[in-house]
Amino acid sequence: MRTSLRLGAATALTLLITASAAYAENIKIAYIDPLSGPFAATGTNGLHQYEFAAEKLVNEEGGVLGGMNFEIVAFDNKISPKESLIQLQVAIDQGIRYIVQGNSSGVANALTDAIEKHNRRNPDNRVLFLNYSAVDPALTNDKCNFWHFRFDAHADIKMDALTDVIAENEDIKKVYIIGQDYSFGKAVAAAAVSFLGEKRPDIEIVGNELHPIGKVKDFTPYARKVTASEADAVITGNWGADMLGLGKSIIENGFDGPIYTYYAAADGITAAFGESGKGTLKLVAEGGDNPPDKEKAQEYIRAFKEKYPDGNLSQSRITNVVEMLAQAINEAGTADDVVAVANKLEGMTFSDGLWSGELYMRPQDHQLIQDVHIYGHTDVEAPFDFDNSGYGLKIEDTITNASADIDTTCEMERP
């Protein structure tokens, strides 16, 4: 009995070792984002973009460190910070060293704290946090740490770019700010007020209000107020159904000035606006034009649409994460020592990615400095449109190396 037990244990151990040896060829990246619940569509679309990027841009190009492949491992966090911490622990226990996450700054704040703690206590299996979409400025300011890297422009940088464009437009004399009643909506409003006051003190803020998030059935009364205020432009940080409802009501009400947004594209929104959004809807983001300048980016989008006909290649920063991580690992010569990889990643300038423009990972706060564009919603030929609708985004203005000198309060402790 005892012998068989020992034998069994030994066999199990051998199996385990062989199993881990078989997987040692792959560098695993944990994708912790919502894959069920109301935000599942966004999370699933992001996962497809990561899997595709890892496959096309790294594995088919021969991998990193002479033949190791990237493997994306998905973890469903149900967009809850608590669940994310559990999934983070599972990922770490599986020996994963790279965490990517993007949806919700609340989750990102929880993860960055947990990862800093983990890395301090477990110097032998530290992990890196590659944040591709959570835009709370605090993550690269007060709450920054050595292990966190942000690949998206944060909310203040985007607002800085947006207000640059507004400031140049002499026709805009009155601005209406409206957003969802929670931290991000408030941050957008505060940033808009402070930047506009700085750049164009003559602009009058004729409305600054918050509405309940995800609860408004009909935005018509808000749209009436916008018209009644005689605003020339609207600024909103709304996303999802709130973005669509607000935008549609304002346009239907006869407003024809620009509506500056953060998230009025893809995930069904572009298709639903269709013709009505042309000339009015603007969006601030990083990334490429549609179609992109580089031939290989066009090829990449065609291939993606072939594999996922209903998907959108809506987050160009995802390929930046994958490509920059691959380069950092190659330069560091190791994927296991994340400190070496992080040292290569910080201060990296990267310009031969899919999209045009230069990327610079600022070492002070690990905020990626990149070109930020103001896009307009307009006709775009397939496959570069969104939602297969014939409509998409085209660049109207570009702020090169946006906010490269923006202040940061980050005081980073290095290992």
Place this chain on the structure above:
Amino acid sequence: MELIFVNLIDGLVTGLLLFMLSAGLTLIFSMMGVLNFAHASFYMLGAYFGYQISLYTGFWGGLVLAPIIVGVAGAGVERYGLRRVHQYGHVPELIFTFGLALLIEEIVQFIWGKNQVSYGIPEVLQFTAFSIAGNSIPAYKVFMIFISVAIFLGLLYVLTRTRIGMIIQAALSYPKTVEALGHNVPLVFMGVFGAGTALAGVAGVIAGPVLGTFPGMAFVLGSIIFVTIVIGGLGSLWGALIASLLIGWITTFAKSYNLEMADLLTALGFEKPEPIWDSAWRDLWTVTSPQIADILPYMLMVLILIFRPRGLFGKRDV
């Protein structure tokens, strides 16, 4: 001043839409005693069916066919679901309709996905009917008003002037007697359930293009229609109409005018605590009417339940 007219029209549109949902629900409840939690889900089904059919036949085909399909589905649910559960009492019925609501939402997500679908208003109605002081009233809203008023008049006629209506009214109060007189009461129940859900379907078809067609649309409207029938009085068509319009106007006006609680409290003779951000009453003092617009109907419901439990036009207590 002009804004008042605009808001009256907006509130009318919202109210009439609410009426089409609550009319069916109030009839179903008063007749069968079933609080149909899945009622708003039939509204969502109406919108999605309307969208799907509009891909082949255009909007108008959807407007005709989708409510019929929803109504048949509703009648089927009554015949093969609710009627079987009915013998076990009200709680199983509640649980059944609750489960049905969840099921419908999952099915909708399964078939059409979690994103908003691009269900738009028909091209013939894409123009501005008229505008008041720079605020345009889209032709589609005028169309919505006409459809809902027509449905209300039709319902009123059927219920009060026709034989079927008389049987329904009688079955509401004395189902046993009506049955003893030789009428098929279960068939009447099935018909009312089917017609009620078909009405919700109509509401879905015409509201989908303006309020958005997405899997959460039933949830957004789900609770407010119960509030409507409680305020209006259970089983009363007039009550449902008045309560819907009341809710439509209250919420629209509260959102359009930034009335501040601070002004009201000052007018009442309270003194504003300074500095306000240190005060325990900060949240109360800084509330504005748009922020609380959507809970005003619930407050109205509480008041109604306290002072007139049978609702505005109801004949029996809730």
